[in-house]
Amino acid sequence: MNLVLHVWRQASPTVKGGFVRYEARDISEHASFLEMLDIVNEHLTERGEEPIAFEHDCREGICGSCGLVINGVPHGPQHGAATCQLHMRHYKDGDQVWIEPWRAKAFPVMKDLVVDRGAMDRIMQTGGYISARTGAVPDANATPIRKEYADLAMDAAACIGCGACVAACPNASPMLFVAAKVSHLGLLPQGQPERRDRVLNMVAQMDAEGFGSCTNHAECEAVCPKQISIDFIARLNRDLFAASLAQTPERMVAGAG
């Protein structure tokens, strides 16, 4: 099939970007979307032009590197899959395809379709973990965990940190990402000692990074490649409310003292 692409090109974070038209010719329906871009890039290189920069790595839908807004939808038309899992059989000859990077203030464009998602790492660094020093732990079966909770924790833990939730949200809120981690760890007995600090600190960092807040549009759930439920956002809000009623987080107090 032949397609017409309109691709966002931006040379660097500081210059203005814009759409550039390309033709993708003789694309097999079995090729993946990223392979289609590879083909376009090979042609660009042969013509001596700079290829389109886009992020990708495992190409198996698990590393979370890739992420394109395709015709206005993060990760494109296929439900519950990352961009790399999208194949060209979803398109037909002559289609026009608009390809953009994630758009959010907290995700500055680095080049073309690549954005800086460092803010998500920084949120994790404020509390997205259980402090369990290497070696200082009990036997793995010492604490039985109700299967139902373990399974639910796994549902939340499936997040690949791609940032599509942010790209889809009218407020550019990463609430689904934060909620997934807060819920994963908060559902487990090991996660209880730090539960309160975790939610307060992660949400504080989320605000500090310039992300918006959740106002229940549920666009995030619709585009999440791992189909993570917004029920976890409700869980986060409950934790956040309960933690806000209690005193200031211990770690913040210790840091200030």
Added chain:
Amino acid sequence: MELDSKVPSGPIQEKWDTRRFELKLVNPANKRRYTIIVVGSGLAGASAAASLGELGYHVKCFCYQDSARRAHSIAAQGGINAAKNYQNDGDSVWRLFYDTVKGGDYRSREANVYRLAQLSNNIIDQCVAQGVPFAREYGGLLANRSFGGAQVSRTFYARGQTGQQLLLGAYQALAKEVGNGSVQMFPRTEMLDLVLVDGQARGIVVRDMATGNVSSHAAHAVVLATGGYSNVYFFSTNAKGCNTTAIWRAHRRGAAFANPCFTQIHPTCIPRAGEYQSKLTLMSESLRNDGRIWVPKSSGENRPAGQIPEAERDYYLERLYPSFGNLTPRDIASRRAKEAVDDGRGVGALKNGVFLDFRDAIQRLGRTVIAERYGNLFEMYERITGEDPYTVPMRIYPAPHYTMGGLWVDYDLQSTIPGLFVIGEANFSDHGANRLGASALMQGLADGYFVLPYTISDYLARVGSTKTDPTHAAFGAVEGEVRERVKKLLAVNGKSTVDTIHRELGQVMWDACGMARSRAPLEKALEVIPEIRERFWKEVRVPGRGEDFNQSLEKAGRLADFLELGELMCRDALHREESCGGHFRAESQTPEGEAKRDDERYAFVSAWEFTGVGSAPRLHKEPLTFENVPLSQRSYK
């Protein structure tokens, strides 16, 4: 070059205790005076960086991805082994040790493997404490499954995403240390060379992939946790960015490269669909528990699978290996699939796969049970191929997946360069000539959490905490070389893209040094690879600038190193005139076509010393002795 394995004396059960007691310690108050560089943030790198940070060292961790959480360990599906014996089915440290040595076809170091088996239990404890959501039974205890033909259920798993969950556990431990300032994280930063001062590893030269800035980082020790080199074949199940540059640059600086030809070809991957394809996708090996592998009996068969009568199907694994059937080890299953395809009996439009058929399992167990077991895999398969595996048999074909070879390390995981430690898939240490399923995750985490943090202190205590100096002339010299190389790559301005040349190298490697190897094709490859390399430096076209975000330049630099590594792999494969594990030399097989080891001549680790590009590397041998697991020929008949 001296190969001193530093394996402690005494009974194998006591070796690790003995060594831990011998190791010098660094006083807690002095630890912050030491800087340690960790390159790579996968299971090995992240767990090491986090553990070293907790101990109080100043750690700098580097990864090429935009976040440490994206390292390729994340893609491991199946599980992680441990000798917990939670299923009461007779497992033990000794049995895991025994299985791993035997599975590796007697080409690994016994003492290392025993330690790995011992530490396997600590790993599960550690991961559970971090909140890794392993599968559980209704009583709330951890669930296990059997994997890769093991006779006990010792594999812990988190749905089909075990690698992801273990990596997130290590990444979160790392995030904690970054948050409290003990680890400095450098994402989108690629190591391009190693710096030695007075013969000791003292730092690295890196390129910032966002700006193109080349800079030096000094440290008291350098740890490489940069994974394997399956991408030398172009087509592999590795992530696109996985590369050999860090270990290859270290090899060029004096680190011996061990068993480079020991690669694992995974039997259950989705076959190629066309020329444009960029990588191969693995389907979990667990599918072989219920799927039956077959091809048509005669070549030239064009009917759809459903119309081929039972009598005209060849369930070749069940026929050849009645007792293991479809669950034969990876190397055997892969080789037999290749034979069927080479024989013209391949299936699919390109006749490049074999069937993995769930028809009988669905009839026996019902669609619901199969969906519960493999639903997500079936979905993934359908997404990629457009075929529904509930009604049409899956098509699979082997693909490069893991490399058992890597930099040579001693019992302390130190390479032949003092101060350079190598952990995880990047070293050669524990899997011999064939890795068992669910053992890669175990080794990465054992090295990172529980071995390296102890052994590195011995080295650090000996060298002392004298200040490191990135302005030392040695750094300037290496930085200059790195800049020169970048400039050279950009200056060629030829007519071939990086991928075109990489595909060409990959094809040569796959044909000569893939699933079956023999003298003539290997000798031919040793002539062809240097030609491709020469052509690369004359014809490659790398658009863009060096001082910029430039993905073509990144790929070109990695390919330049693969072009040197490929030659070493073929040389190693040619030298080892025996079949063992994943290394099948056609000249060394039994009358039934099984791999024939030659313990008289080849019970050693091949450790190659770099002598220059295009010049024959020097071979050093570390003899392997087996005092605890008696040498025997594997049999899965």
